[in-house]
Amino acid sequence: MKRWGLALLAVIVILIVAVGAFLFIPHRLEEVSAPQGMPTGQALVQRGEYLARAADCVACHTAPGGKQYAGGLPFKLPVGTIYAPNITPDKRSGIGDWSDAEFVRAMHHGVGKNGEDLYPAFPYASYALMTTEDALAVKAYLFTLAPVQADTPANTLKFPFDQRRLMRFWKLLFLPGHRFQPDNGKSPDVNRGAYLVEALAHCGECHTPRNFMYGLDNAHKFAGAVTEGWKAYNITSSKTAGLGDWSDQQVADYLSTGHADKRGSAAGNMGEAVSLSLRHLTPDDIRSMVAYLRTIPSQGTATTESAVDLDPPALKASTPYSPTPDELQDASLGLQIFQSACASCHAWNGEGLQSPHAALIGSQTANDPEGTNLIQVILRGAKLETNQGTIAMPAFGKAYSDAEIAAVSNYVIAHFGNKKPAITPEDVAKARAF
Amino acid sequence: MAKKISGPSYGLLEPGDLSVTSRRRFLQGGGAGLLMGFVWLRNGKAWAAGEEPSLKVIGGGDNNGGNTFQGFQPGGFIRIAGDGKITFIIPNTEMGQGIYTGESMLIAEELEVGLDQITVIPAPPNEQLYQQPILKSQATGGSTSIRGAWIPLRQAGAAARTMLVAAAAARWGVPAGECTAERAVVKHGPTGRTLGYGELVDDASKQTVPADIVLKDPKDFKLVGKPAKRIDTPSKVNGSALYGIDVRLPGMKIAAVEVCPVVDGKLKDVDTRPARAVPGVVDVVKLDNAVAVIGDHFWAARQGLAALDINWDNGSKENVSTQRIVEDLKTASEVGKPVMGRTVGDVAAGFRNAAKTVEAVYQLPFLAHATMEPINTTVHVRPDACEIWVGTQAPTAVQKAAADLTGLPVEKVIVNNYMIGGGFGRRLIADSIVQAVNIAKQVSYPVKVIWTREQDIKHDLFRPAYYDHIKAGLGADGMPTVFTDRVTGGSVLGSYLPKGLPEGVLDTDAIEGAAETPYDFPATQVDWVRKDPPIKVNWWRGVGPTHNVFVVESFIDEMAQAAGKDPVEYRRALLGKNPRALAVLNLAAEKAGWGEKLPDRTGRGISLHDSFGSYLAVVLETSVSPAGEVKLRRITAAVDCGININPNSVKAQVEGGFVFGLSAALYNGITLANGQVEQNNFNDYRQIRINEIPPFEVHIVASGENPGGLGESGTVSAAPSLGNAIFAATGVRLRTLPFDREELRQKGSDGSVLSMVAPVGLAVAGLASSDGAKTSSDPARPDLSLSSEMV
Amino acid sequence: MISLKINGQSHDVDVPGDMPLLWVLRDVVGLTGTKFGCGIAQCGACTVHIDGKPVRSCVMNVSAVGDRPITTVEAVGETPAGKKVQEAWLDLEVVQCGYCQSGQVMSATALLTRNPRPSDADIDAAMAGNICRCGTYPRIRAAIKKAAEV
Ligand code: FES
Ligand code: FES
Secondary structure, eight states: OOHOOOOOOOOHHHHHHHHHHHSSSSOOOOOOOOOOTOOOOHHHHHHHHHHHHHHTTHHHSSSSTTTTTOOOEEETTTEEEOOOOOOOSSSTTSSSTOHHHHHHHHHHBOOOSSOOOOTSSSOOHHHHTTTTHHHHHEEEEEEETOOOOOOOOOOOTTTTOOOOHHHHHHHHOOOSOOOOOOOTSSSHHHHHHIIIIIIOTTTTHSSOOOBBBSSSSSTTTTSSSETTTEEEEOSSOOOSSSSTSSSSHHHHHHHHHHHEEETOOOOOOHHHHHTGGGGGOHHHHHHHHHHHHHTTTOOOSSOOOOOSSSOOOHHHHHHBBBOOHHHHHHHHHHHHHHIIIIIHHHHSSOOOOGGGGGTTOOOOHHTTOOOOHHHHHOOOOOOOEEEEEEEEOOOOTTTTTTHHHHHHHHHHHHHHHOOOOOOHHHHHHHHHHO | OOOEOOOSSSOOOOOOOHHHHHHHHHHHHOOOOOOOTTTHHHHHHHSSSSSSHHHHHHTHHHHTTSSSSOEESSSEEEEEETTTTTTEESSSOOOOHHHHHHHHHHHHHHHHHOGEEEEEEESSSOHHHHHHHTBSSSSOTTOOOHHHHHHHHHHHHHHHHHHHHHHHHHHHHHGGGGEEEEETTEEETTTOOOOEEEGHHHHHHHHHOOSSOOOGGGGGGSSSOOOOOTTTHHHHTTTOOBBBGOOOOOTOOEEEEEESBTOOOOOEEEEOHHHHHHHTTTEEEESSSSSEEESSSSOOOHHHTTTOEEEEOOGTTTTTOOOHHHHHHHHHHHHSSSSSEEEEEHHHHHHHTEEEEEEEEEOOOOBBBOOOOEEEEEEEEOOOOOEEEEESSOOOHHHHHHHHTOOOOOOGEEEEOBOOOTTGGGGOOOOOHHHHHHHHSSSSSEEEEEOOOHHHHHHOBOOOEEEEEEEEEEEESOOOOEEEEEEEEEOOOHHHSTTOOTTSSHHHHHHTSSSSSSSOOOEEEEEEEOOOSOOOOOOTTTTTHHHHHHHHHHHHHHHHHHOOOHHHHHHHHHHTOOOHHHHHHHHHHHHTTTTTTOOOEEEEEEEEEEETEEEEEEEEEEEETTTEEEEEEEEEEEEEOSSOOOHHHHHHHHHHHHHHHHHHHTOOOEEEEEEEOOOSSSTSSSOOOOOOOOOEEEEEEEOOOOOOOOOTTHHHHHHHHHHHHHHHSOOOOOOOOOOOOGGGOOOOOOOGGGGGGOSSHHHHHHHHHSOOOOOOTTTTOOHEEEEEEGG | EEEOOOOEEEEEEEEOOTSBBHHIIIIIIOTTTTOOSSSSSOTTTTTTTTTTEEEEEGGGGGGGGGTTTEHHHHHHTTTTTHHHHHHHHHTTTSSOOHHHHHHHHHHHHHHHHHSOOHHHHHHHHHHHTOTTTTHHHHHHHHEEEEEEOO
């Protein structure tokens, strides 16, 4: 008995020591050196700028109204708020005194300068796939920015989430231990696209559903997910829910301009990704991304099956300037709001008036009976930077009641999506809370 | 029978006090009888300072007026050239109220010319000539224009006609009594000879100004009181009308500005290079609290501004929030020291003798003006002069502000006043002119500063927020024994007067509409606790009454409710001493079908007030959907504005004013957080639209009383009639503006309720089909439709 | 250089392609009848016709116009519907400050061009995008009906 007891104790001690070691042994700092043939000087910086854009660093590392890359953007989680840090080369408040090795370690392993574990709001599970060379190029670019003195607000996470070491368990489960591996069975285009989509653009961070531990559920890769009240749509090859029915041109247009003919426009995080990142990519890279996306096997969406109706009867019976006679006769609250605040841009026949970006025909957002993104875009508006100027939709949340926004959402989805939605004022109230 | 009238006149009054009591006193007591405009002839001045260049510019350099003018110029209002061309110089600013037409009618009536025979130009800044007798400054506001112009402008026309007729009579050698004038022609009755006014200008100029002016008897009016077509309409339907924002000058550039978003914050620094790199950007100018980018066109300027990364010094008001302001108002109302407004009768006894007391707190928000034409000013500062092109309600204030800033004498500041795309009080303040002059001082060319709508809303000077505690004692019969109202809010007058309003002094605007109501209360006490907000405030259409009448008229309904009486019946019982108010109340109620049955969740609300010298009652009928949406079904107004000059404009002002007030009642409130205004544009500072407006009738009560003001009356009526209608429809009393429609939603109503809303355009047809529905579905409330059947 | 056909005349303008048509009309071509009210397609003050169809010029990139003809309020009276609308506007004294009315006239003209007998609901659908702060809505409705009768 005694021996058994000792053995048990020994096992427990070993476990505790092992876990303790796992949690407390400092992270190694691997030496990094510039790979052979890596560009230097201005060429390196330019490459870094392109990659930083492709990786959309600025989106998270800039607070609304704040200086670019100076951090401060809050990530509001149920367990508290995390703030994106300042990554300008300010020595005190930014990353000015980070070494190459420290920077690469952060990108690949989610470890901060002082060896602290970083939270995966920083998508290092994707950036881990980035080549060391590219990571160094990004650093070279960031170090050319004007240093901004801006202290990042302290995170306000509740216990135990404020214990950074616990992220080591998370990493054990979800952090890839390798860089991007090209698949020799695929074309260079597809491989390039895979690298862009998976490593840099980190599309999966929004488009792949997460498991209960906030890890990406790669069994449902790109099947769509909801983040902060916005739906990232299914981008698999599913014909009903995903991009299966889109032409290559449509996907490419959507990525590079935020709009595709008969496919609606990007808003929310996707609008931001287009504005800050994707529109700056070369046509070749966009084509590669499309090629890779085409290889993603079809998955039913993890959210709603809401096949886009490309030819809704109500649109055929409308003109740009008037709805169907039945709808007009009905004069629902939703229609009244639409004719007041929406029709001048969107047009009743779905074609969009002043700008094609306002066209709602084929828009996934107008076809989703849950109205997730529709409600958000009405509440918060949208702003899209394109290479042809800014496209914006104002935010209506402050002046329209929950009932009104529910009514106009129901109208839009019925009219432009030919669905039977049942959005309630309570749904709108919930959407406001994000 | 013609009779001699003396009354208030323009000019030569003490500037300063804008108080309501003095306005009333002035109106009742009349003025000294000086004939405005003739001041000039008597003084022998060739022209008024600053007048000549303005008139020349506005008149396109033709022979309209000013020092190059040749012809008959009897005072400040009338110019008749040798070719017969007649020009009126209109003392008030046209901002939609139809004043160019109304004031022209007054002059034309007595001058005996047709409206089709004249052109009008706006008066240049000149307090001596164009000081408004009620406001006692050259300004347009407070629904005072017609009241102030009623006698002086007719006198001006009559004097000029008298001189023209005398000139013709002298030419013919006949007694003036044998001559008549009509459509700008003097005729000698016995011989049928005629002379056009143009032919008489030299002789008329030599005539002496008549000492006593005889005005027409109203029954002889040819123009006044008949619907007249507005003279500014044609240019406004074909795009040729010029507003300040439309000014185009040789060499002119256009500026966009960004002001520190935090109240009273300052500019710290800005790297101007990104803006200068934008094609079309000409200059970047820094101000104390703003950056202006000047471009060849507004788009370049805006793009340049957008390219800048401006560092602001947010200053001390970073934490200003409406939440805090409202809390402060509440505290001030409870513990602050009130200034007595009006007290009548024994208030304490009134409460002692009451069988019941009713009390309530009402709250009103800050309001932006959001004039359709965004703020804009064009300025050219030259070494020797400063020229300004702007639509302003206060041209002399503009002139003085620019003189102060440039160090030029006022006569070197030329103000070209334009038609305004909506004033509503916004353009009484010269803030945008100050900004534009400060920009123009730094460049050599004329610069037009345009505010975006976002700037226009964020940097407006708002109507103050209020917190009002109102209370009444009711006798055993339900009728009031006492009525008290404690108003708490900032002082608009204090914000407007150059040196502010001293503490402890009453701002009569704060209590106007509450201190004196149409009703006869045995005892009244209305006082005011001053609590100035940390932001600047300003006059807003309807001024004091818009705020106070909402509170009072809502509360009268609450009193009627507590007394178990019909709201119209209850008011009637309080109007024994006020026949004009009673008459409009009765007319509106009758025309609206007050008391007739309505469908479920549908009700009528009444509001009554006498403000600005006019009486207005409005019945608004509304339904409230289960989703809480307010659907207006019918609006019926009855107005007594005394002698009405142009019935067309009377109706238009009641309609337009009311619709303006509806936007505020339903949708508008400016809020601040972190020292910044939270609203931006029409997406979040929402305006009522055509599909929300039901049929609207305005009935005019014939009256021989002196004209009242009407530019603001409709606005005053909107919120109270709507609040009362919502109560009648739902049993929910909303005491905070804008009305929170979420409170009207029947809880548990699902998405399906959202399509149950009656179409507005078909509202009247819908009335017919309501079969026997009761007004009230709430058993706890008295059935108002029953008691009102006694009406 | 962008070439525009405005009110039957051609204009060559040297402006960036993303410049809204509104500012090209007002600040470059000098046609100030078209008004700026909001800049975000919420008020309708900037309404012009392109190919006879109403558009909000404040959010229309000038490069998107192409060679389609533009009509502004200055010339809309030369169309049959525009003439009727302007006359009805005068007959019923619609206008107050007038600042929104260029846009109202343009929207109403477009409505009557495509629908000579509009119902109340048709009027709502066509006119609800045009804000009037002066509250001339009851008269706008009446004037459209009047214009439809003649
Ligand atoms: S200015 Fe274009 S819609 Fe308002
Ligand atoms: S007439 Fe003034 S905004 Fe419409």
